[in-house]
Amino acid sequence: MTDIATSRRRPTRLRVGRGLCFLAMLFVTLLILLPILIIVFTAFKPVSEVNAFPPSLVPGTWTFDNFERIFTDLPFARLIFNSFVFAGGVTICALVFDSLAAYVLARIDFRGSRVLLVVIVASLMIPFQATLIPIYQLVSDFGWVNTFWGLIIPRAADAFGIFFLRQFFLSLPRDLDNAARIDGASEFRIFRSVVLPNAIPALLTLGIYTFVNNWNDLLWPLVFTTEQEMGTITSGLTLLTGPSGIIPYGVMMAGSLIAVVPLAIMFLFVQRRFIESVASTGLK
Numbered sequence: 001m002t003d004i005a006t007s008r009r010r011p012t013r014l015r016v017g018r019g020l021c022f023l024a025m026l027f028v029t030l031l032i033l034l035p036i037l038i039i040v041f042t043a044f045k046p047v048s049e050v051n052a053f054p055p056s057l058v059p060g061t062w063t064f065d066n067f068e069r070i071f072t073d074l075p076f077a078r079l080i081f082n083s084f085v086f087a088g089g090v091t092i093c094a095l096v097f098d099s100l101a102a103y104v105l106a107r108i109d110f111r112g113s114r115v116l117l118v119v120i121v122a123s124l125m126i127p128f129q130a131t132l133i134p135i136y137q138l139v140s141d142f143g144w145v146n147t148f149w150g151l152i153i154p155r156a157a158d159a160f161g162i163f164f165l166r167q168f169f170l171s172l173p174r175d176l177d178n179a180a181r182i183d184g185a186s187e188f189r190i191f192r193s194v195v196l197p198n199a200i201p202a203l204l205t206l207g208i209y210t211f212v213n214n215w216n217d218l219l220w221p222l223v224f225t226t227e228q229e230m231g232t233i234t235s236g237l238t239l240l241t242g243p244s245g246i247i248p249y250g251v252m253m254a255g256s257l258i259a260v261v262p263l264a265i266m267f268l269f270v271q272r273r274f275i276e277s278v279a280s281t282g283l284k
Helices: 002-043 066-075 076-107 114-124 129-142 146-155 159-171 175-182 185-196 200-215 219-224 235-237 251-280
Strands: none
Touching: 002 251, 066 076, 066 251, 076 114, 076 146, 076 159, 076 185, 076 200, 076 235, 076 251, 114 159, 129 146, 129 219, 146 219, 159 200, 175 185, 185 200, 200 251, 219 235, 235 251
């Protein structure tokens, strides 16, 4: 009888445990979504409700005035275009140059490769702010201030991306390379036709990381662009000021919400492709 009673209590304990885990997960999810909900609701609030005290979460009156103002107070369409060119250009360049450097360090043995790797990894320890002024001086000497060249070229390669892809390339079997060499393939052909197709998950991961990091970057566009027409979404939102220097938070939240939409769409699309690439990667 004791064993029967114990076996009956086990399903109850499992259900209670699962219920508690679900409630905990729901609480954490709501906690994470709270800032996003504040942005969404504030973007649709009129000015009177944005500045009201005590504040309310859900707007009493829904309005699209903030979305209209963001395009009249700022050249917002141009800022969106600049953000796409900046983040997309850096991502494409980083994937190309990082993958080439990672392939050389991972698959080709040459004298000094370990020293070069140590130098690349050590550069990750240098604070970004320490190199900002020298980089700006170089960009200024080239005449690239307020140009896409000045925004993209200094970030065309990244030490983290090189190290990340190198570690992934090391996990690929060298038998693929050797078989291609026996067939007479060159190193670039091996890189393009053998290594890259098997590294799609790593390339997608690095691409998402690089794009989002540059899309949300504030300091870099602020330093290298002084004209409003060459700014990005993040740097443009800092220029929003209302009468007497009051910041129009409703307009700023509307701009922030618009800035998040492309990232969400891109992530949903790439997430599906990422899962498919992981499932299809490997020896066939």
